[in-house]
Amino acid sequence: MNPVLSVSGIERSFGMDVALRGVDLDVAQGEILAIMGPSGSGKSTLLHILAGVLTPDAGTATYRDPATSETAELSALGEAARAKLRLSEFGFIFQFGQLLPDLSAVDNVSLPLLLAGQPRKVALRQARRWLERLGLDAHAQKLPSELSGGQAQRVAIARALVTAPKVIFADEPTGALDSLSAEQVMLTLTELSRASGTTVVLVTHDARTAAYADREIVVRDGKLSGLAR
């Protein structure tokens, strides 16, 4: 395997609450990986450690840039360095899209590019291109409250992809959607990531969402408990 992400011996607690108790995992370059398991089992904690959002109490989390093969030990970096790496390398999609409510769809999508220092004109042009690609051009000027759940989630996908990330992390990306919208979101996400070779790590408790992945793993009580299929 050619891992882009590797974690080894990961332990993480929140106060007395043990979220992860010894997790080893490699995520291959270009793979779409689904992390399944019951509520409270440690899925989001694992995702956040893989993405350098959280650091583990023990163990290591490593990111290997697929373009340069340079590695960064996320678990040894400070918050500022991890934030910088997240912004340049990773994209994030959450259960409720988390679009900024006062910004139009196109402004939401252009935001990561503005944060990365792109001129406004360039950022807006790129954002429009992505919205078009997702069939959302007619909705570019709408506020999130004027979009359906599925449309809003596809805008969130455009926002996650606009910086051409190496890895996309998605936590329950279909959790708030009806099954038809969920299917459209997963088709969009998997087609785009396959076309660009982007690695996707997604957390879901929905078997139909996980079925879009190349591989499913299950977290139970803070440990990996074998394959789901």
Ligand code: ADP
């Ligand atoms: P899942 O995503 O599988 O539902 P989580 O990773 O969110 O599970 O949580 C695993 C355990 O860690 C739970 O017992 C949860 O209450 C606890 N936990 C997660 N995040 C926090 C936090 N920020 N503060 C306190 N406890 C947390």
Ligand code: MG
């Ligand atoms: Mg969770």
